[in-house]
Amino acid sequence: MKARIWGARGSLPVALTHTQIRAKLVAALEGAIGRDLDNSEKIAGYVDSLGFDVRGTFGGHSSCVEVQVWDPDNCAEHVILDMGSGVRPLGGAKLARYGPGKPQTYHVFMSHLHWDHIMGFPFFTPAYIPGNRIIIYGCHAQLETAFRRQQESISFPVSFDQLGAKIEFRQLEPGVPIEINGLRITAKLQLHAGDSYGYRLEHGGRTLIYTTDSEHKLEDSAARQGFVDFFRNADLVIFDAMYSLADSISVKADWGHSSNVVGVELCQLAGARQLCLFHHEPIYDDAQIARVLAETRRFAELTGEAPLDVVAAYDGMEIEL
Known part of the structure; x- marks a missing residue:
């Protein structure tokens, strides 16, 4: 993976x-x-x-993660987590590799429907190519409505019904896993305006957690334990670390995001192996993100009994599990 x-x-x-x-x-x-x-x-x-x-640079595209599960040379299926602006270069890379004449299937799992997480879809080239299949999964009842509304004429010149690919929507139930070719995916409700959902992906003895746009209240021990169980023994946790701990519990409380410190604590309690700081604050420049990474690594070193590898996500990063 x-x-x-x-x-x-x-x-x-x-x-x-x-x-x-x-x-x-x-x-x-x-x-x-x-x-x-x-x-x-x-x-x-x-x-x-x-x-x-x-x-270098940590980059500027909004949330999009690809998870390579199957052999790309022998399987025409792909897994995508969220469709922020980063899905545009993803689509370009797939087209360059496979060309328009080899139909592909894209399994897309949506954390939620806020604009920064769906804004890349109108620029996702595979959606325009007949023969491709795009299956969009999510726990929100408005899943299809959000994607269609974004392509109404007042917002975009190409309507949803003009897209060439076959596009399907499948609603998931939190806590009930589904399986796709040996990949097991489980969604979990998270605290965020309008709700968001994290995903636990398991395949071949490896586990990846994708949890963004999720706020964690320090006083809610039951919720904390629920996330510890969700993260349990994960090989990689991609975590919303948008704010500092001080901001997340004061001026930006109830804004629906978390901090680097909470990410470390949850991973340590869950026995996770690697933490990837994600969903970087847009006003942070590269130097600020680098400082956050250094501080987070130091905090993890001082507080953890077992080693926790901490990295900061950047556009183009690859992490082998």
């Missing part, structure tokens, strides 16, 4: 500004002063030694 992050931001897509790109260039060049960088190999080595927040 492998997770590919196509969109790691929360709430809305963001792009690097001129000022931010300039700051990265200045930092890199300042670090190069006095170094003997007189050939391409040395330059590449120096760039690779820079911090990720200088040499």
